[in-house]
Amino acid sequence: MPGVRSSAPVRGDSFSEIVVLMPVSNTCPFLLCQVQSVTLKKSFQGPLDCAQTLYRERGIRGLYRGTLLTLIRDVPSTGVYFMSYEWMKEKMRGDRSRTRELRATQILLAGGVAGMCNWLLAIPADVLKSRFQTAPENRYKNVLEVLREVLQSEGPCGLYRGFTAAMLRAFPANAACFLGFEASMSFLNWLIPERV
Numbered sequence: 001m002p003g004v005r006s007s008a009p010v011r012g013d014s015f016s017e018i019v020v021l022m023p024v025s026n027t028c029p030f031l032l033c034q035v036q037s038v039t040l041k042k043s044f045q046g047p048l049d050c051a052q053t054l055y056r057e058r059g060i061r062g063l064y065r066g067t068l069l070t071l072i073r074d075v076p077s078t079g080v081y082f083m084s085y086e087w088m089k090e091k092m093r094g095d096r097s098r099t100r101e102l103r104a105t106q107i108l109l110a111g112g113v114a115g116m117c118n119w120l121l122a123i124p125a126d127v128l129k130s131r132f133q134t135a136p137e138n139r140y141k142n143v144l145e146v147l148r149e150v151l152q153s154e155g156p157c158g159l160y161r162g163f164t165a166a167m168l169r170a171f172p173a174n175a176a177c178f179l180g181f182e183a184s185m186s187f188l189n190w191l192i193p194e195r196v
């Protein structure tokens, strides 16, 4: 039995994330903005209602609209997320003891900072994605049109709209997430010890 060591696979398989989770995550901007359904002229009751209405009005394409932007947002930022987390842990452990256990506060700090690094990179693509997904169907031909419009109307700062709210959420959410992750890893490694 190899034991449980690596952090990345726990975050899931990318293919299933795109196929299964993308429609779920794609309903979020609609719910947050409370964009109204075109035909029913009503706000959505929840994620399921939103997904059903989108499917009815726009078909399967409606559920996957903005997938490219989601990938542009998540692929590089996820790399930075795990890299910054591991880098901070290594720095806090110091050179001498690579296997030294970190304190909970150190894990919280590394996780929180990793979440902030993730969003520092992800916000511009997230802003474009939300605008693109919630716009009326034929408003934008492609992503570049959304980018042009944001830059023209708000300048480069427009790409960082929501920065403060994103950062205020990113630290505690990811600090807790990594603490839970490390606690689960310790438990699993205790349950299934590594054979040497």
Ligand SMILES: CC(=O)O[C@H](CC(=O)[O-])C[N+](C)(C)C
Binding pocket: 074, 077, 078, 081, 115, 118, 122, 170, 173, 174
């Ligand atoms: C966009 C997103 O979900 O970011 C995650 C961190 C967070 O604050 O939710 C990180 N990751 C994309 C790696 C799941």
